[in-house]
Amino acid sequence: MKIKLIYYAQVRRAAAMESETVTAADGIGLAEAVRQAAERHGEAFRTLVLDDAGSIRPVVLVLLNGVPATRGESRALRDGDEISMLSAVAGG
Amino acid sequence: MIGLTDEERAIYEWQMWVPGFGEAGQLKLKGASALVSRCGGLGGPLAYSLAAAGIGRLVIAHAGNVVPSDLNRQILMTHDWIGRPRVESIARRLAEFNPRMRVEAVPENVTDQNVAALVGKADIVFDCAPLFSERLALNRECVRQGKPMVEAAMYSLEGQVTTFLPGKTPCLACLYPEPPPHWKRQFPVIGAVSALAGAIAAAEGIKVLTGLGEPLAGILLYYDTAHMTFQRIPIARRPGCPVCGGSPEIETKDAP
Numbered sequence A: 001m002k003i004k005l006i007y008y009a010q011v012r013r014a015a016a017m018e019s020e021t022v023t024a025a026d027g028i029g030l031a032e033a034v035r036q037a038a039e040r041h042g043e044a045f046r047t048l049v050l051d052d053a054g055s056i057r058p059v060v061l062v063l064l065n066g067v068p069a070t071r072g073e074s075r076a077l078r079d080g081d082e083i084s085m086l087s088a089v090a091g092g
Numbered sequence B: 001m002i003g004l005t006d007e008e009r010a011i012y013e014w015q016m017w018v019p020g021f022g023e024a025g026q027l028k029l030k031g032a033s034a035l036v037s038r039c040g041g042l043g044g045p046l047a048y049s050l051a052a053a054g055i056g057r058l059v060i061a062h063a064g065n066v067v068p069s070d071l072n073r074q075i076l077m078t079h080d081w082i083g084r085p086r087v088e089s090i091a092r093r094l095a096e097f098n099p100r101m102r103v104e105a106v107p108e109n110v111t112d113q114n115v116a117a118l119v120g121k122a123d124i125v126f127d128c129a130p131l132f133s134e135r136l137a138l139n140r141e142c143v144r145q146g147k148p149m150v151e152a153a154m155y156s157l158e159g160q161v162t163t164f165l166p167g168k169t170p171c172l173a174c175l176y177p178e179p180p181p182h183w184k185r186q187f188p189v190i191g192a193v194s195a196l197a198g199a200i201a202a203a204e205g206i207k208v209l210t211g212l213g214e215p216l217a218g219i220l221l222y223y224d225t226a227h228m229t230f231q232r233i234p235i236a237r238r239p240g241c242p243v244c245g246g247s248p249e250i251e252t253k254d255a256p
Helices: A009-015 A032-041 A043-047 B006-016 B022-030 B045-051 B086-098 B115-120 B132-145 B189-212
Strands: A002-008 A019-023 A060-064 A082-087 B033-037 B057-061 B102-106 B124-127 B149-155 B158-164 B219-224 B229-234
Touching: A002 A009, A002 A032, A009 A032, A009 A043, A009 A082, A009 B006, A019 A032, A032 A060, A032 A082, A043 A082, B006 B022, B022 B189, B033 B045, B033 B115, B033 B132, B045 B057, B045 B086, B045 B189, B057 B086, B086 B102, B115 B132, B124 B132, B124 B189, B132 B149, B132 B158, B149 B189, B158 B189, B189 B219
Parallel strands: A002 A082, B033 B057, B033 B124, B057 B102, B124 B149
Antiparallel strands: A002 A019, A060 A082, B149 B158, B158 B219, B219 B229
């Protein structure tokens, strides 16, 4: 199945891209899709998005199809799902 | 209640034509006060918009002296004031624009020590600081005092605004429970993009103070000027939030 990942703010900078559509294994969940993105995009991306235990940082807002995903979101992703990641920003 | 002077009627005539605003809205603004925490690339245009709209009193908290790198976006700073206190430049520019408005210029950024007094001076608070420690301190105090807080932030070509109404909406700690370890004081910024967040935040404040329209309560407005997209992201209270409790039973204080 295909899923789309959309990156904002510092996540965009760390990924060096705005979005990507990837092929994911059937049945994977949101957290796993984010971890796979971290593997693709390297250390700066990983430390921005994941903590030392590999969990998504609370300061990264993750949207599934435009709606914030709850921590521990467990449903399997579906073909065409969009995952957005926003890092907390404070510029002014 | 304080009335409008002939001069004020002449100045605000066009905005009093806005349906639902009128003279009653103008009087509410005249009787209202706001705290702007940091008055730079975002807070500066915001304060200017509030001054233009005719708010009665502004409290500005901003430490430090004007430096050249302020001047790509901080529209209340001037070249002739480089090396001198930012709040003096801010107060001077605001007074030039709206001499009827009272300005209290505090040459300090928000800290745990001064936050209670600063929030206590205003009916509504605008959070425009570049550090999460300041933002989270302001959030805690606004929740404690039951004051509405308009949260505005930006990065590069993107920005976000939401309005926190204690007891009714999430608070900043629901959204971001801890300071992000990756955030740095210096960030990429184009002045037009930070000014956009400031203008949206000012509109939010005017709405909250006058009852106009619907504020961004429980909605994070996120914009990306690279593609000029705007998203309304629903945000929820965090169960067990250590600041607001994450439950809807907290006493609220409505804006005037």
